[in-house]
Amino acid sequence: MQRDKFFKEIENVKHPNEKLIKTHCSYCGMQCGMNLRVNTATNKIIGVEPRYDWPVTVGKMCPKGVTAYQQTNHDDRILRPLIRDDASLKGTKEGFREASWEEAYDLIAEKFGELQENYGKDSLSVFSGVSMTNEKCYLTGKFARVALGTRYIDYNGRFCMSSAAGGFLRSFGVDRGSTLPWTDIHETDCLFIAGSNTAECHPTSMFRIWNVQERGGYIIVVDPRETPIARRADLHLDLKPGTDLALANGIVHLLIEKGYADEEFVNQHTNGFEETKELVKQFTPEYTSYLTGVAPEKIERAAEIYGKAPNAIVMFARGIEQQHKGVDNVSGYTNMALVTGKIGRPKSGVATFTGQGNGQGGREHGQKSDLLPGYRKLTNPQHVQEVCNVWGITPEEMPKPGVSAYEMFELMDQKEIRGLYLLCSNPAVSAPNLNFVRSALKKLDFMVCADFYLSESAEFADVILPSVTWSEDEGTVTNIEGRVIKINKAQEPLGESKPDWQMQVELAERLGKGKNFAHLKTAKDVAEEFRLASKGGSADYYGATWDKIEKQDGVFWPCKDEKDEGTPHMFLDKKFYHPDGKAQICALPYRPPAEEPCEEYPLRLTTGRVVYHYLSGNQTRRIKFLKDMCPEPYVEVHPDTAAIYDMEHDERIRLYTRRGEAVYKVKVTEAIRKDTVFVPYHFGHEESINLLTIPALDPKSRMPEFKACAAQMQKLDSKKVL
Amino acid sequence: MKKRLYIELENCIGCRSCLAACTQCGGHEQRNRNYVYDVNPHVNRQTMPLMCLHCENPACARSCPAQAIQIHETGAVLSALVEKCIGCQNCTIACPYGIPKFDEEENLMYKCDLCIDRTKDGIPPMCASVCPSNTLQWLTEEEIEQKQRRHDLDNDKWVTSMPYLEGATNVKVNLPGILQGTEKLF
Ligand code: SF4
Numbered sequence: 001m002q003r004d005k006f007f008k009e010i011e012n013v014k015h016p017n018e019k020l021i022k023t024h025c026s027y028c029g030m031q032c033g034m035n036l037r038v039n040t041a042t043n044k045i046i047g048v049e050p051r052y053d054w055p056v057t058v059g060k061m062c063p064k065g066v067t068a069y070q071q072t073n074h075d076d077r078i079l080r081p082l083i084r085d086d087a088s089l090k091g092t093k094e095g096f097r098e099a100s101w102e103e104a105y106d107l108i109a110e111k112f113g114e115l116q117e118n119y120g121k122d123s124l125s126v127f128s129g130v131s132m133t134n135e136k137c138y139l140t141g142k143f144a145r146v147a148l149g150t151r152y153i154d155y156n157g158r159f160c161m162s163s164a165a166g167g168f169l170r171s172f173g174v175d176r177g178s179t180l181p182w183t184d185i186h187e188t189d190c191l192f193i194a195g196s197n198t199a200e201c202h203p204t205s206m207f208r209i210w211n212v213q214e215r216g217g218y219i220i221v222v223d224p225r226e227t228p229i230a231r232r233a234d235l236h237l238d239l240k241p242g243t244d245l246a247l248a249n250g251i252v253h254l255l256i257e258k259g260y261a262d263e264e265f266v267n268q269h270t271n272g273f274e275e276t277k278e279l280v281k282q283f284t285p286e287y288t289s290y291l292t293g294v295a296p297e298k299i300e301r302a303a304e305i306y307g308k309a310p311n312a313i314v315m316f317a318r319g320i321e322q323q324h325k326g327v328d329n330v331s332g333y334t335n336m337a338l339v340t341g342k343i344g345r346p347k348s349g350v351a352t353f354t355g356q357g358n359g360q361g362g363r364e365h366g367q368k369s370d371l372l373p374g375y376r377k378l379t380n381p382q383h384v385q386e387v388c389n390v391w392g393i394t395p396e397e398m399p400k401p402g403v404s405a406y407e408m409f410e411l412m413d414q415k416e417i418r419g420l421y422l423l424c425s426n427p428a429v430s431a432p433n434l435n436f437v438r439s440a441l442k443k444l445d446f447m448v449c450a451d452f453y454l455s456e457s458a459e460f461a462d463v464i465l466p467s468v469t470w471s472e473d474e475g476t477v478t479n480i481e482g483r484v485i486k487i488n489k490a491q492e493p494l495g496e497s498k499p500d501w502q503m504q505v506e507l508a509e510r511l512g513k514g515k516n517f518a519h520l521k522t523a524k525d526v527a528e529e530f531r532l533a534s535k536g537g538s539a540d541y542y543g544a545t546w547d548k549i550e551k552q553d554g555v556f557w558p559c560k561d562e563k564d565e566g567t568p569h570m571f572l573d574k575k576f577y578h579p580d581g582k583a584q585i586c587a588l589p590y591r592p593p594a595e596e597p598c599e600e601y602p603l604r605l606t607t608g609r610v611v612y613h614y615l616s617g618n619q620t621r622r623i624k625f626l627k628d629m630c631p632e633p634y635v636e637v638h639p640d641t642a643a644i645y646d647m648e649h650d651e652r653i654r655l656y657t658r659r660g661e662a663v664y665k666v667k668v669t670e671a672i673r674k675d676t677v678f679v680p681y682h683f684g685h686e687e688s689i690n691l692l693t694i695p696a697l698d699p700k701s702r703m704p705e706f707k708a709c710a711a712q713m714q715k716l717d718s719k720k721v722l
Numbered sequence: 723m724k725k726r727l728y729i730e731l732e733n734c735i736g737c738r739s740c741l742a743a744c745t746q747c748g749g750h751e752q753r754n755r756n757y758v759y760d761v762n763p764h765v766n767r768q769t770m771p772l773m774c775l776h777c778e779n780p781a782c783a784r785s786c787p788a789q790a791i792q793i794h795e796t797g798a799v800l801s802a803l804v805e806k807c808i809g810c811q812n813c814t815i816a817c818p819y820g821i822p823k824f825d826e827e828e829n830l831m832y833k834c835d836l837c838i839d840r841t842k843d844g845i846p847p848m849c850a851s852v853c854p855s856n857t858l859q860w861l862t863e864e865e866i867e868q869k870q871r872r873h874d875l876d877n878d879k880w881v882t883s884m885p886y887l888e889g890a891t892n893v894k895v896n897l898p899g900i901l902q903g904t905e906k907l908f
């Protein structure tokens with residue numbers, strides 16, 4: 001299935017006393033195929049071997065993937081539950097003692113029970129993540145709502161994919177991150193890529209992306225920085241951070257004005273064209289250039305290339321989504337495809353680069369404050385009933401919608417939320433406005449953290465439960481394309497660690513909800529219940545059985561039953577998921593970033609990733625190769641700007657905003673706008689750039705504006721440093 | 723069909739996955755044997771791998787007084803033989819590209835052996851297996867000839883490998899500029 005010209009039949013190297021376990025990388029949404037090498041004498045993972053037979057990535061991996069296996073038997077693994085009796089040590093690594101699972105579970109049940117008795121059901125919260133299997137994501141939603149009975153559950157996708165989800169739902173009526181399989185990418189004629197540092201964040205897309213140019217096609221990149229992909233792009237639109245919507249409107253205006261709109265498609269399959277046409281009229285190249293800082297000729301050329309291209313794909317990532325108008329940015333760029341009809345056929349469409357390994361699947365099955373499995377809504381009584389039937393509870397027992405990730409910290413600060421069960425996430429590094437978030441975590445009466453390493457967030461916990469790495473459990477993940485794939489178990493859990501689903505089943509028992517959980521004895525049991533719970537929802541996984549995944553090299557959702565082979569291309573019948581079957585072209589008034597530069601804070605601060613680290617860095621900062629390659633954060637500054645501030649390459653300087661400050665080494669580079677500085681966000685404690693970022697939330701997706709705020713730099717008084 | 727390592731410098735994204743992967747080959751003892759350079763770090767993000775080119779008449783082997791550097795029948799210029807290498811480091815100086823690395827503790831030279839464990843059986847070397855941008859590829863002679871025809875612009879500029887390199891090499895290199903001859907689709 002989908003084997004293309006990059007696919008080669010290659011046999012793997014077989015070493016004596018070794019077996020290969022087919023699986024996928026633990027990190028980003030590419031979910032590169034890999035084989036874990038397992039020593040058959042010790043039954044331990046000892047290395048990695050390319051998985052040439054995986055049709056999406058054909059053996060390729062970035063350095064995170066190559067070294068991912070080193071997580072499993074790492075010295076930093078937590079091997080037994082840890083309890084800290086002295087709450088005054090919260091926010092440090094100190095004071096933890098080893099305990100038995102019995103003691104840890106008893107303590108959690110007692111403390112959670114007390115809090116709920118004294119302050120009500122909703123005094124507890126669950127904060128989760130999507131770097132884990134669908135089965136775990138699904139069960140976490142059920143754990144919060146059935147075992148804990150709290151409305152407060154949300155997840156780190158609010159810092160990652162929620163704007164893409166919101167934008168796609170509005171434009172298409174369905175949120176599948178890519179409307180086409182990745183094996184289409186190199187066959188298109190134009191890639192329009194906005195706010196994606198693809199070469200560093202999704203490196204194994206690059207061999208397909210470069211091939212577009214080798215075939216004579218075009219790459220257009222929108223980014224404030226000249227990233228490795230922007231360097232070779234045919235056109236680099238170097239906009240000011242936070243001005244994407246203006247650029248999108250400007251290009252849509254030109255597409256319409258220059259006659260590239262597909263009238264037949266627009267008339268038959270979309271709503272909102274006339275209104276949008278009116279609204280974007282004011283976004284002339286000159287006005288768009290004034291707002292975005294991109295030269296008018298470049299905007300015109302971009303519209304011309306995209307308009308002329310027989311096939312084109314619009315792609316974007318966190319650069320446009322992590323803004324307080326992230327949802328509008330997504331719909332704004334999606335308008336380009338809808339106005340020109342470049343969607344709903346092979347080689348043309350729209351895609352977001354999913355950040356986390358299971359950023360797609362993890363957001364569909366009920367970890368979000370207002371969603372239930374299968375992308376069902378908590379506010380829809382029929383949806384609630386359907387899920388209640390699977391869970392064995394009554395609609396009255398189903399908690400109401402809660403609040404988004406960042407807003408949960410506000411409730412912790414107000415002592416409305418007093419207890420937290422944290423898993424698969426490290427918000428003490430990844431949330432915005434960290435001074436506030438860290439103080440809110442400190443205020444909690446009781447906090448549990450499940451992790452396999454002692455993360456910066458675990459430093460706030462009273463109890464740490466040792467979870468397993470991805471290689472010690474099995475289950476499904478939904479990759480960047482919307483393809484459901486299988487993660488396989490290569491090693492038994494290290495020490496006394498356990499998979500999250502098992503902890504939740506065992507805790508539910510202590511919390512008196514055994515009857516709803518006790519039948520879940522294996523990951524496969526959870527998978528079966530999860531498929532059933534998604535059945536009939538818009539993200540229907542019922543037909544995505546493990547056997548079918550194995551046989552077909554993955555299954556694209558929706559996949560409704562045993563016979564359904566899944567849906568690699570969305571909307572081939574030009575039917576969108578809104579009730580009238582039409583897509584929505586959106587008229588979106590432009591808004592500037594929440595915080596614009598001013599005299600006091602004249603610079604635009606933007607944040608992002610480097611190729612060597614993943615998210616908060618809790619995993620990758622512990623891997624020697626990756627740590628050696630990028631041991632600490634830095635601030636990228638244009639040489640002209642550095643000259644104004646009298647700063648030199650490698651000099652340590654103070655960077656600050658209205659919310660916080662940090663000291664960074666200056667990295668002087670012409671590959672950034674003069675009015676913008678950039679810092680990677682993978683680092684903890686006083687090195688976290690999120691001490692400075694702004695918690696301005698998108699009104700729909702509740703995504704914070706990580707990508708744009710106002711900042712200032714200052715030379716350090718060298719005497720004061722030491 | 724004989725396959726060769728082929729390098730297309732234009733594609734490199736500087737991810738250094740080739741370095742990480744090099745440690746994974748059997749007998750590499752977690753040490754990588756190639757290099758990736760930032761070409762002009764204060765100006766742009768251009769990077770390039772620097773690999774052993776497995777010269778047909780390798781200066782490193784010629785310079786070795788102890789015959790520690792063997793040439794495999796596939797053409798791969800191997801890492802120093804532990805029992806023969808005397809640690810003189812002649813090879814590190816003789817190689818025009820500074821490829822051989824030196825382990826001070828073991829008093830032993832080590833270098834790219836083209837993942838001989840793999841390539842002797844026709845399996846691609848680790849670096850070319852993982853390289854996400856297809857900078858490093860493992861191609862048949864025929865595929866390399868096609869590349870050469872495609873990128874030979876008849877102006878002495880963008881040809882594969884010769885004459886810019888020291889001498890005839892088993893590894894073929896395409897210098898930056900491969901897109902200059904590409905005809906645009908529209
Ligand atoms: S981090 Fe992403 S691109 Fe890198 S190997 Fe893992 S899945 Fe592939």
Ligand code: SF4
Pocket residue numbers: 733734735736737738739740741758769770771852853854855856857858
């Ligand atoms: S793996 Fe490929 S793209 Fe990455 S640094 Fe090496 S040669 Fe360059």
Ligand code: SF4
Pocket residue numbers: 773774775776777780781782783799816817818819820821822833
């Ligand atoms: S490139 Fe250097 S190390 Fe490699 S074969 Fe040639 S001379 Fe020897």
Ligand code: SF4
Pocket residue numbers: 740743744745747754755756773833834835836837838847848849850
């Ligand atoms: S061919 Fe093998 S030994 Fe040589 S650099 Fe590549 S991975 Fe390392």
